[in-house]
Amino acid sequence: MENMSGVPLGRNLALWRTADLEATPESVLANAADEFQLLQTDRPGLGFSRDTCWLRLDVTNPGERRTWLLEFATPSLDYIDIYRIDANAVTHLYRGGDHVPFDERTFAYRNAVAELTAPAQSTIHYLIRVRTTGALNLFLRAWDREAFQQAVVREQIAEGLYFGIMLAMLIYNLFVYFGVHEISYLYYSVFLVFFILMQLAVNGMGYQYLWSAWPGFSDYGVPVFTYSAVFSALLFTRSFINTPRLLPRLNRLIDVLLVLAAAGLLFLLVRYLLGAYVIVVLSNIAAVVSIAAVIIISIVALFRNSRAARFYLIGWAGLLCGVLVTVFRNTGLLPAFFFSDYSLHIGSIALVMLLSLGLIDTINQMRRKLQSYSTDLEQQVSERTADLNSSLNEVRSLKRQQDGDYYLTSLLIRPLNTYAQGSEKVHVHSLLRQYKKFQFRDRESDLGGDVCIAQEITLCEKKYTVFLNGDAMGKSMQGAGGALVLGSVFTAIIERARIGEVRRQSPERWLKNAFIELDHVFQCFDGSMLVSVVMGLLEENTGFLCLINAEHPATVLFRSDKASFLGVEHTYTKLGSGIRHGNIQIYTTNLKPGDVIILGSDGRDDLRMQSDDASSHPESLNEQTIDRIDESQPWINHDETLFLRVVEEARGDLDSIEQLLRRTGEITDDLSLMRIAYDEPAAKQERNRGEQVRSHDEAYYQRYRELFERAKEHGSKRDYDTAIDLLKQAERVMPENLNVLKSLARVLFHTKDYGAAGEYARRTLERSPAENDFLYMDSYCRRKSGDLNGAIESGERLRLREPEDMRNLLNLARS
Template sequence: MFKTIFLPLTIRLEAFTHLVPVPFAIYMASITQEYSISEWLLFLVLCVTSGTLMVLGGCLWRYLVLKKISNQFENLQNEKTKDSYTIGSKAKAKELKLFLYRYPFYEGFIIILRWFVGVGLIFVISPFFDLYRPTLWTTFLLYMVMIPPISFVAYYFITENAFRNLFKLPLIRPITIEPNEIPKFDYFKRILISFFALAALPVTVLGYMLISSANGNLHVSNPSLQVLIIGIIFIFPLVFVAYLVAKAVRQGLSETSHILDELSKGNFSVVSMPSSGDDFGQQSFHLNRVIQQLNTMYTEIFTLNVGLESKVKERTIELENSLDEVKKLKFQQDGDYFLTHLLLKPLGKNQVSSDVISIEFLLKQKKKFEFKGKEYEIGGDLNIAHNVILQGKKFSVFVNSDAMGKSMQGAGGALVLGAVFQSIIERTNLSSSTFNQSPERWLKNAFIEMHKIFEGFDGSMLVSLVIGLIEEETGFLYFINAEHPWLILYRDEKASFLENELSYRKLGTKGLNSGIFIKTFRLLPGDTIISGSDGRDDLLLFNEQSETNQRQINQNENLILSYVEQGKGELDPIFKVLTRNGEITDDLSLIRVYYKGNGEIVKNPGFSKSYQTAKKMVEVGNIDAAIDSLQKQILAQPITNKRFHKLLAKLHFKRKEYVEATEHAEVYLESHPYDLSFMELSSILLRKAGNIDQAIEISERIRLREPKAFKNTFHLIRLYLHKGNEERAKEILSEWESFFPGEIERTKKWKQILRLKFPNLLI
């Protein structure tokens, strides 16, 4: 180790000394000092002697230090080979490693000391040889301003670069170092010192020449040649220092990129080892913490998957049993139909159990068949309803779907959809990572998963559907419509559509690359939602006014609204109205969702008065009294007075009590998930309280509902940048630009603000 470090390092360091500072000194002396030939020879002998002593002294010091380091390495290696490696040995290895971090500073300080001693020696001895001139004082002072800084910068960077590979040695690489144990020398300080060192060269030279010129000591015979010489002398250190800084940055980036590349390959055992005290060295400590967390998460997920294997095996056995039945009946068409009917039956069940939500099905498939004397039907329509728990709240989820194709083809699509959705429900009930998702996230993930399955059929199997999720406590509806007939709201004996535009194509449609967004609607007690397949519109209408009794296909999509009103929002009466007015020409599936409301919540008659009283207290500046009043009201009626939490959150926000504000905001949003503007405020509160992860979660939920909410989108981008997730921030900004190309000016303004807040951001 000693031989591979000492000689190359010494050559580089001393070569720099004799290529940059020494030519500076010789040149400046030649144009400012006036000696005779014999005096010049004597002066040069004096300079060479002093310089030789400087070099020998520096090399001797370096030799002794590096030799000592090499001996320590060998001793530690011998202890490890002989299995006598103890805690004390580990402490010695750590001490050695810390010394390696500090050594570049020692080289920098020693070269400064060498210059002071060497030049000072010439200055002190010159009177004994009648070489003293008054100008030597100026020369000595300006040399000490000009030469030591550039020498320190060069010696530090050269030594640091030479020592980088030592940190990769197996003997000291595993030694753990804390961030505060190594000397921090970030790039702000490095560039500042380098700039000063480079700026000192022309400033001191110009000052030196001006002083010498004023005193009549400047001897320049050929100005053009002198300018060329000075330019060459200046350019070399400038290029050399720039190269050293750039090389250090490149090596730091290369090491960080290597670590990130290994992480992208799934290698969580990689370790980032700092090899310097710069920003990249400090970054290594942060990378190691992230790697440890990722490794922990990977282990937990792996353990969870192992636990789920038994469930998968059980389902596989059940599926194999079902396939055995298929083989027995595959030669009989009715047997195939009957088997498909059997498989579909458990998938299309209404398994909702709720006191506040009632869900009913009506399913009439066009294909009828008989098997063993009984009549059955089969088709592509499917109704599903389940209960799920998300974030501790009970939800009712329903699916109304229509798979394209006749009889068996449509039934195959319904079978795939039912199996996939059943898998999603079971995974939600079994996996903590799933039932901890927000309703928006769960609905989006479920939709994407189903779409990916059908996309694999390469367009041969398409499904339209409505999937809805209702929070039982508040009646808040989240839903996605994939080219399915629009949902119908029946309220106060009037029917109307909840939608007015097509959002997404059928499941399995190629090119569904746009973002998935969630539609929402707040149900009131007594509201009814009707979802139905296109069989509700594909009616062959009876024309009673025609003498020939001709019939025509219904072209009026609004006709179903009048049928719902005639049927009072009940499925059986609606079906009777449909069949009375025409012949159903396609599979028909209807789902009725009735929201009874939470009967336990009773309105507080004194709410408005208490609220206004608190607001008046705030207006006169008595915020403390307002907070006390509201808290007493909440203690008196904690359920009915949850709305007070909204005002309390705002009051604490005004007092900059962000933690308390977030607590009240969380309670309020539990019962008011539809208050989108307050959700935006809640995300801001969480950010100010330091809870960036929850702030991102709420802001992402808002974005899923309202992608056009530009304030929230900009807030979310900033949150990810504060989190350090620049990739996700750029992804959101890119999606905004592609979804809303008309918002060019707003996007430009965002980018300007972000560049000011985050100077290193490349957008």
């Protein structure tokens, strides 16, 4: 158990098969203990079978107590039960499979994953029961939690690329159909829809994302989508190859196969008569036979000089290879390995690409025929004008090409700088001045590596403003390339946060995951593309702020006409430089109404200064810069606190900040600034209201102060019962007073009333989410009250804020 990063367990499993569906662990151990046979492959494939499989797995842990994950890497298994065999008892540990409601799974993942615990220096005996109507592939893997999570991320990226390609082909062909109204494109698009659904059903992602509320649907979803894909593929073949005209005899074969595919769909109506096992086997046979027929038709059409048949033959041959490998793996004729697992993916991508090329080639043939009539005339005109324009074109070509590249790149970057504004409390403004200026076709524009993004998302049913200010390494095109990658990936991350399970993540977890994903993307460039960035989340109702900084200039807080830096101790190296993700810490705080935070790239600090510039603004000088005034040569500002003084003088206004920076020195880099104001109207109303308090409000406040001070006095004397009574009276006077909620949580915690203490801790966090002590109290109270999942969730949130808080780590270990 020392290294479990997806370790195959096939050779560690002993197998016994039986047709008895009523067998129990006790009866198996009593009657068949000597009949188990050790498997000889890492990834056993037993083909289609109705038998119940009993697996025996012995795990030895020579070290300390350890928790590990057991993955059943075949999503189509119907029922999975895991038992621990002790000397005197059989304990049921886990139940899973695609016939078990998805919400009951321990991990929201397409495969069944069981979390098991191995005591220190022990050998544990497990008995596993597996039953399914599909292919019986017993590929089991052992994982550490962290390695499993990393593997899932990589897998999701690969699956996302695959389904992204398939969806792109679908959307493209639909657009072409609506443009040219060629029926072949419609048949092809319908085929892609059912083929994608079939793939989702086969790999378990359909059950995870689409029909998780219908356990067992995949047993019939796979044949439904298979028959539908076969039916639409045959229609596409008849239209694309034009078999009624070119191959009238083979067209009858297509008609027969269409009838059989329709009959296969009708068989699903009597599935309870035939059973899921028979239906699944028949659908696999139908797929292979239909693809073989399509290939035969393509070969015959190729000999009839059909140009389209070339693409068709190669594409379907590739898919046939993928289907055959998959079927042979499902029937046990081939072992399960990477190529057999993903052969259908590879073959299907080749198919859709080649079929799309075939359709494009058909359109191109039509265009070439139309263009051939005007080719001679155009050639004569071109020859007469070529000599006159050649000299001018040679002079201007390089400049035009360069400016054109700049302009197209700037057009790509511009939509990424988004500012979605829908909040009444959070107001975002930005200022973006890229350093590179150019002109293209009478259009003036700029280009650089700075990015400003702000949008709204919902996490845990709370509205947040997510923001990012980034600066990609390099000038002009290099920086713009980094900005394009950064903006595209981060926008995709935001869009993904609006759907699915991501919306349930805590803000700290979402921010860390987004940061890690961005870093992984830029690590792919091997250090040639680095990005400094500051990104964060601001909660609308409470002003709760989460920040993370990757070697970017510090965020500035402008409060009560004073500017200061935020989170300077929580800074990491640039994205793409190899950040140690395990040590990432999220900076959190609570903003007050009227607070403004200013984000900016290093263009705000990289000012080329001269003595006359500095002398004209004595407020910008300090001990670090005053000795440079007499130097005749320009020098670059190194005083980062200069920006604080500029913010104070400009009172947080971005246009005024830019003007002051330009008056102070020459800006030598891209300049981007973001101003995020929290609840400014409420703060202005409070200031206008002043100290005018109505008499009955003053009376309530005095009553609250009296009760609160008496409660403090009794609490200091350890008279907790009286203190609690007084605090609850104060709560009735001022129900949402933060001091009362905090005090009640602390006193109840001292009295070990963990249920009530946890409730007041959570009410405190609702008002002031950045209170780390009360986040720990909530986790501790949840653990004491038996809510281990809640304790872990709160503890993990605190660990992201304070990774070295030993009391929290100890509490998490006990949870």
